[in-house]
Amino acid sequence: MKALDLLASGIHDAKNQLFSAESLIAAAEAQHGIDLGEALFAIQSAAGRLNQTLAAYRQLRHEIRIALIPTVIDDLCEEVALDQRHHLAAGNIRLELDCHAPDAWPVDRELLTDMLNNAVQNAARHARSCVRLSCGEDAEGLWLCVEDDGPGFAHIPPSSGTGLLLAASLAEMHKRHGRQGRLELANDSALGGARFTLRLP
Amino acid sequence: MNNRFTSKRFLVIDDQPTARDALRTIAQTVGAFSVEFATNYQDALYRIRNNTPDIILCDYMLGDGRSGQQLLEELRRFELLADETVFMMVTGEQSYEQVVSAVELVPDDYIIKPFSPDKLLLRLERILAKKAFFAAYYREKRRQEFERALAILEAKRDSEAARPYRFEILRQRAEIMLAKGDSQAAETAYRAILEAGEFPWARAGVARSLEHQDRLTEARAEIDRVVASTPHYFDAADVKARICMAQGEPEEAQKVLDEVAKKTPRNYLRKRLLAEAATLNGDTATAQAAMADVLANDTMPGAIQPEDKLALARSQVNSGDKISAERTLVGMRESEVQNLTLDGQASFAALMTIAAPERGKAKFAGLRPALISAALDNTARLDVTYAALGLGDHELADHQAHYLMASDEAKKIFGSARKLYALHGREKDFREIQKQVALRRIHHD
Numbered sequence: 001m002k003a004l005d006l007l008a009s010g011i012h013d014a015k016n017q018l019f020s021a022e023s024l025i026a027a028a029e030a031q032h033g034i035d036l037g038e039a040l041f042a043i044q045s046a047a048g049r050l051n052q053t054l055a056a057y058r059q060l061r062h063e064i065r066i067a068l069i070p071t072v073i074d075d076l077c078e079e080v081a082l083d084q085r086h087h088l089a090a091g092n093i094r095l096e097l098d099c100h101a102p103d104a105w106p107v108d109r110e111l112l113t114d115m116l117n118n119a120v121q122n123a124a125r126h127a128r129s130c131v132r133l134s135c136g137e138d139a140e141g142l143w144l145c146v147e148d149d150g151p152g153f154a155h156i157p158p159s160s161g162t163g164l165l166l167a168a169s170l171a172e173m174h175k176r177h178g179r180q181g182r183l184e185l186a187n188d189s190a191l192g193g194a195r196f197t198l199r200l201p
Numbered sequence: 202m203n204n205r206f207t208s209k210r211f212l213v214i215d216d217q218p219t220a221r222d223a224l225r226t227i228a229q230t231v232g233a234f235s236v237e238f239a240t241n242y243q244d245a246l247y248r249i250r251n252n253t254p255d256i257i258l259c260d261y262m263l264g265d266g267r268s269g270q271q272l273l274e275e276l277r278r279f280e281l282l283a284d285e286t287v288f289m290m291v292t293g294e295q296s297y298e299q300v301v302s303a304v305e306l307v308p309d310d311y312i313i314k315p316f317s318p319d320k321l322l323l324r325l326e327r328i329l330a331k332k333a334f335f336a337a338y339y340r341e342k343r344r345q346e347f348e349r350a351l352a353i354l355e356a357k358r359d360s361e362a363a364r365p366y367r368f369e370i371l372r373q374r375a376e377i378m379l380a381k382g383d384s385q386a387a388e389t390a391y392r393a394i395l396e397a398g399e400f401p402w403a404r405a406g407v408a409r410s411l412e413h414q415d416r417l418t419e420a421r422a423e424i425d426r427v428v429a430s431t432p433h434y435f436d437a438a439d440v441k442a443r444i445c446m447a448q449g450e451p452e453e454a455q456k457v458l459d460e461v462a463k464k465t466p467r468n469y470l471r472k473r474l475l476a477e478a479a480t481l482n483g484d485t486a487t488a489q490a491a492m493a494d495v496l497a498n499d500t501m502p503g504a505i506q507p508e509d510k511l512a513l514a515r516s517q518v519n520s521g522d523k524i525s526a527e528r529t530l531v532g533m534r535e536s537e538v539q540n541l542t543l544d545g546q547a548s549f550a551a552l553m554t555i556a557a558p559e560r561g562k563a564k565f566a567g568l569r570p571a572l573i574s575a576a577l578d579n580t581a582r583l584d585v586t587y588a589a590l591g592l593g594d595h596e597l598a599d600h601q602a603h604y605l606m607a608s609d610e611a612k613k614i615f616g617s618a619r620k621l622y623a624l625h626g627r628e629k630d631f632r633e634i635q636k637q638v639a640l641r642r643i644h645h646d
Contacts, residue, residue, distance in 0.1 A: 008296065015293040016220060019315035023223035026230045026318045040317055047315050051295060067302035068398045070368035075327060082319055102364045106398035110298050110313060176398065 037086040066108040073101035099136035116164040119146040126150030141201040152187035176201040206232040213252035214239040216264040230318040242267040261292035282356045284339040303401040303434035347381035384413035401431045448613035451481035469499035485520035526556035544581040551588035617633040
């Protein structure tokens, strides 16, 4: 068995167990009318971390491949908001959603979802009160943006962060008609803080 | 609780008890009242056939060499799953995304564990919206009213409501064009999809369209690309094998199928294809093993056809095991034999004549006038040629050989036909037939 297969199968099992825990918590919520949103969020975050670890490992080994799946981008952002909103609210951070990409686009849906979840969590760590997730379509293609009202990136490009490195390489792997995607990091958000923008052709 | 799902019948398919419970709990949390379980592949087939659920949540790994993807493909091919039924694949493997992005037959959606009830709810709502959008189209498609189905897609294509479904519309359009036999339009449609992204299923679609146009070299180049870049897209291997056989390269066809069949040991359509390639390739042992496996283990109701038994007998005859071939043929039910098409009857009589002359000869002689006058398919013609050569009936054998060499599939069956003539020391006569057919073709052109 290859090291990658071993790792992947371990992660697969762990995620199945997380799912069992998630279903029990959801059932308890429904049965007792209580809010265990933070427990659910912890499970989602753990799964997200496992995905990211596997993706980072694949990238190191140059074995990462993207899988193009027609995906409605507004829907994808809605799901990221669903995963994150509760947790952000618990820390008194508001998550704004401003989506204008109702078309299906050929993207790697799961990787993109993980990257956006990660970006929103990063932004929330530095935000004072607000994080905004927005998306749209223009002549260049598709853009997805996560902004916050915090102090902004200390360095651009930032010196560390597997999440950001992965996001950049994910963007570059989306290619079409001779053009490729890219990650833009800046401190010019209208909210006053950092701006993380994925541009995909 | 969501009332919309209260009245829906859910079927959860998973071989792991804890995972099954988790899925049921989640389904109940989104409001499902009726949740049935299937614990394995056969059980799932049985339940879906007998009492089709509204919403299927199926785990990707079903154990015992089966996957949810195989179940989905088999359900669609045997028309057991209406377009209206929701099929959602559930998996802990992010790598399932690689499968979905490649293959032609996809579930309505897939969801990766762990997921919250809210997320499942959101996904199911969207699928129901999609089903509503395509409802009129599904009806016409089911009635095989292809022109009307296409007209519905065309009319909706540029509407605002169609924006989330633009790829689905393009894909359905191309499939319908291929189904109604307009392979040039299908090729154009698949190429238009490739403009938007390098989807393996679309490139395989181009290859299939070219195959139907008999542009085999181009088809081969396209499908080679797909197989090389997406090794987990098993159906592409089938397409490649068919093209290789048509090109007269059964060794390559068998090589591709051998490899994929090892990974999908319980895909019996593929096993049949493997048997066909091995037969053309002269690998009688593989052909025989594959057909024996099909007959013993393809438990899909109605899947085993009399043609499968003839294929097994053919592989037994080819490997010189006449006793087994006779047993296979004698084992066919009386009604089965009587209901055979003329092609089937020709093969049956021919194979029996080869396996047990005293048993088959009379029937074969009775059919002879029909074998001379009727248009038979090439498999039957090869069987008849084999039997006629054995009986020394040169007229009948040469008659079939003429038609075989003049057919569209001449490249495919050339090697087999030549071998039969060589077996009876008539290579020279075969070359003569080949020459005559070629001359006639030149005169026609």
